[in-house]
Amino acid sequence: MEWLTPQWQANLLAMGQALVILLGAVLLGAVLTVIERRLLGLWQDRYGPNRVGPFGSLQLVADMIKIFFKEDWIPPFADRTLFVLSPAIAMASLLLSFIIIPITPGWGIADLHIGLLFFFAMAGINVYAVLFGGWASGNKYALIGAMRASAQTLSYEVFMGLALMGVVAITGSFNMREIVNAQADLWFIVPQFFGFCTFLIAGIAVTHRHPFDQPEAEQELADGYHVEYSSMKFGMFFIGEYVGMVLVSALIVTLFFGGWHGPWLPPVVWFALKTGFFLIFFILLRGSLPRPRYDRVMSFGWKVCLPLTLVNLLVTGAVVLLVPG
């Protein structure tokens, strides 16, 4: 056991942590598919899936078995390479973003100096998944979905970045741990309320969750960009969406709600509770709102959210400069 130097111990620990966090994220995404259906059922005066196992707890297993054994069909008119590549991008880009999330003082995969920027980069790459998927499918509905997705994501990523610059300006760092530590006394939701609002909206838009699910818009585009996907390729898009939800919730918690900070309970519980709250909020949002029209979504982004973030950034910058310390 001589090779087990402290360096190696740290390495192994880090690898173990990474594995647990990434698997946890995927698993949570998968479980969320069932939780969402149960919660929507609760709010819609019906049961939701409650047949498989006690209280429907094994529904996920049944879904998994089903989705793995479905025919994995690639349409003959599809561009094979891109068609196969895009679900992988969808899943990978979101999962990789998890490495910057500090869960507790001790848990977290990477402590990057450019933490936030890494997330923006990954979110940028995520657009390609939708774009490639829609284009490679050779389907008109998918194409319109992809078109909507690229336009929407482009517009919303512009101010998603700017919305967080207030937080960065106050902390003086892109590093996620430092951002969390800076909130020990006061969560950033208070000084950065408008930043929070716009980031929340952008976060929903980037994950294509209702009411910003324009690229999928079941009633209009019959599932949009992933209409030709089946089996696990569809599953990766599907789970990817939920992983995105977890990611955005975790980011909101980290950036605006003090991360693991909280009285009495251990840090990990606080983190989980706060994240869970936003996950449920996402689901509730889906259950309660109609879908705005696509062009309205765009003009809302450019005409309301972008000016709001800019004003927020200006004011924050002025305050940071004027108030010493």
Added chain:
Amino acid sequence: MDEATTVTPPANTGYDIYSALAQRFGDEHFVRQDTRTGMPVVWVTAERLIGSLQFLRDMSAPFNLLFDLSAVDERLRNNRQGLPASDFTVFYQLMSIDRNADIMLKVALDKDSLRLPSCVSVFPCANWYEREVWDMFGVEFTGHPHLTRILMPPNWSGHPLRRDYPARATEFDPYTMTLESQQADQEALKFEPEDWGMERERGESEFMFLNLGPNHPSAHGAFRIVLQLDGEEIIDCVPDIGYHHRGAEKMAERQSWHSFIPYTDRIDYTGGVMNNLPYILAVEKLAGIQVPARVETIRVMMAEMFRISSHLLFLGTYLQDLGAMTPVFFTFTDRQKAYEVIEGITGFRMHPAWFRIGGVMQDLPTGWEKLVQGFLDWMPKRLREYERTMMENTIFLERTRNVAPFNTREAIEWGVTGPNLRATGCNFDLRKQRPYSGYDNFEFEVPLAANGDVFDRGQIRIEEMRQSLRIIQQCVNNMPAGDYKADHPLTTPPPRERMLQHIETLITHFLQVSWGPVLPPNESMQMVEATKGINSYYLTSDGNTMSYRTRIRTPSFPHLQQIPALMRGGFVPDLIAHLGSIDFVMADVDR
């Protein structure tokens, strides 16, 4: 509500219209026909047809709504004394909102020259009707912009509503499908923009042709609409119907007057017994049956129950088409409550087929008042909730206000009736204007709106549900005593009480139950304010146990025809919103 918006001369009496026509075009071109349709029926020669239609459309208080256009194959009809010789008769039923009156023009055609000038230039909504006549009878309309099959597949041969066309599967050769025939069928369904005078590209941009349906989440059944898109903007679109065609009108010619009742249930399948009503009333006009007040009131009550049930389905799907996933579950909970009442009274949920010639199937069950009252107490707060959560939602308002709007003139031009017409501010509700089945005894209001957009079409239906609840409440409070069947020889099934006492009664009873009632030769027509608009049955009896011709005019048919006129220049999401707001079911379109 006695609005003075409509001048109401005694409806449909007298032939002053006939005299006006005769004066204008000469006596020799017109022949009157006495029917029980309740409107003047005038035969006109083919050369004066378009002139007469134009004259009627442009006169003061005009007949500007082409209500129906179809044909009758007269070759096997025995009882047509005093009528002009005709193998095929094409009829045009026009309606005047201002006069609250109708007129029917008929044109006689010889089987060797089945040709008429098209009247699309006079009434744009004649387009689909003329295609249907061509499809079903093989009558050619010269000058029609696109005379192709509409209900049958494009490569079909034969004209199904002709009397010599077989009605039953056993009369055909066995059906076989080969790979070639399947491919030919598929090929025939392919959309060719050139057939519809559409460009594939204009200038720099190439258009996308998007095939929406027949399987699509928002198509409300097997409905197909091909969109010519520039980005997401709809340049033009072509609705394609017929996927739900079951030949109900043909079946009517092979079913007894009585046994056709269940088929009517399935015309507007969300309307239940509301569909029985116009058919039964038209049959009763032919038979000369007066039903007791109790029967009328029971019928009104059940029809209004189905109006609510249908509007609830509308509301749920309408909101769902706008992206709100939750309301549909709530409206289905409410529909379930309605169905509990309907099931308790009729014994069936969606298709009770519960009205009978001369009555209803059975009397109301003991305790029905409590059942109905429970529903009446449940609904109002739910309706309020829908308004609060959805109709006042900002996103919702943005999606619906000023989307796919049309005014009263356009509505009439396209044959739009019912709530969609009233959403434009036109106060025309048959329950008020031409009360049938005792609607004049009820107090209720006719909800109106002003803008005729997607929002108004939704809001007006919520209001209509409130009025229907009012009507049902009055039924509960004032249900007349009496029999649930009329005392008339043609009441079907006939009363059994005296059947086992007299041999004559037994024989009559036996004949009526086995053959079905024989109705005197004549023609009758009844319209009702159905769930989706005006639904009418125009029956021709040749003195037989079966109808000679049953024409079913449904509201959804013209409503779908109007779509391209509204959607040009709109966005795909607007189309979906409009489709949701029309409130159609394909069974009601295709019959």
